Amino acid sequence: MPLQVPPAPAPALRSVLAALGSPTAVREARTPSLRNAQGPVTAELPLPVHVLNQAGTPRTRLxxxxxxxxxxxxxxxxxxxxxTADGxxxxHFFEGPYLNSTERALRQAESLQTACQPRLLxxxxxxxxxxxxxxxxxxxGTEGRLASTDVLVPLAPAPPGIAAHQPHLAAELLPVLTHRLAPATLLGQAV
Structure with a gap:
């Protein structure tokens, strides 16, 4: 299936390209792979990053x-x-396990039967x-409501008990997340 990647806001792309062009930003980045890159570095595949609000409700914010x-x-x-208030x-730059995991999940998504828009949650x-x-x-890419038919693919490393790279309908995974996010109780009182 073709992934329908939304275009990033031009100022977001410009800010990353400006940072890539800054020897200070690249040198001070804690990313050895970026500092040691031999050829030109390009910014590709913009993914909107959303955060899940209020203990697993389907509302998110960009x-x-x-x-x-x-x-x-x-x-x-x-x-x-x-x-920010100024746009x-x-x-920051970073590397780590979520990079390979993101690429793996995107390859998985391309094999699905229906078109979709990739985002990070x-x-x-x-x-x-x-x-x-x-x-x-x-x-x-800025709208933030999870549909029950949206698919969520946990990236590695995933929390204990949640399998990385196992696709879930949002309607199935959200109750699990809500349960995990609920305050622990002991004898009916919040701990």
């Missing part, structure tokens, strides 16, 4: 855009942007990141 940074045919790092600005309280395959391909 917090940034993530660009996969590629050099010599491979992903070497990612560049994140964030929304989109560069946040973060659940900070669970230290969890998922590839969110949104059913509305015409969206600009």
């Amino acid at each position: 917090t940034g855009w993530r660009f996969l940074l590629r050099s010599e045919g491979r992903t070497v790092a990612a560049g994140d942007t964030m929304l 989109w600005t560069f946040s 973060s659940v900070p309280e669970l230290y969890m990141l998922t590839l969110w395959l949104h059913h509305d391909c015409s969206s600009d």
Whole structure:
């Protein structure tokens, strides 16, 4: 299936490209792969980053855009942007297990039968990141309501008891997340 990647806001892309062009930003980045890249580095595959609100409700909020940074045919790092009062600005470069996991989940998504829009959904309280395959391909990526038919693919490393790279309908995974996010109780009182 073709993934329908929404275009990132031009200021978000410009901020990542400006950071890539800054020797100081690249040198001070804690990403050895980016610092050691031999060829030109390009910002590709912009993914809107949403955060799940209020203990698993289907509402999310857009917090940034993530660009996969590629050099010599491979992903070497990612560049994140964030929304500020002045608009989109560069946040940071990073690398780590979520890069390979994101690419793997995107390859999985391409084999599905229906078109979808790839996004990232973060659940900070669970230290969890998922590839969110949104059913509305015409969206600009900023709308934040999870549809029950959207697919969530937990990225590795996933929280204990949640299998990484196992696609779930949002209607199936959200109750699990809601249960995990609910305050623990002991004898009927919150702990």
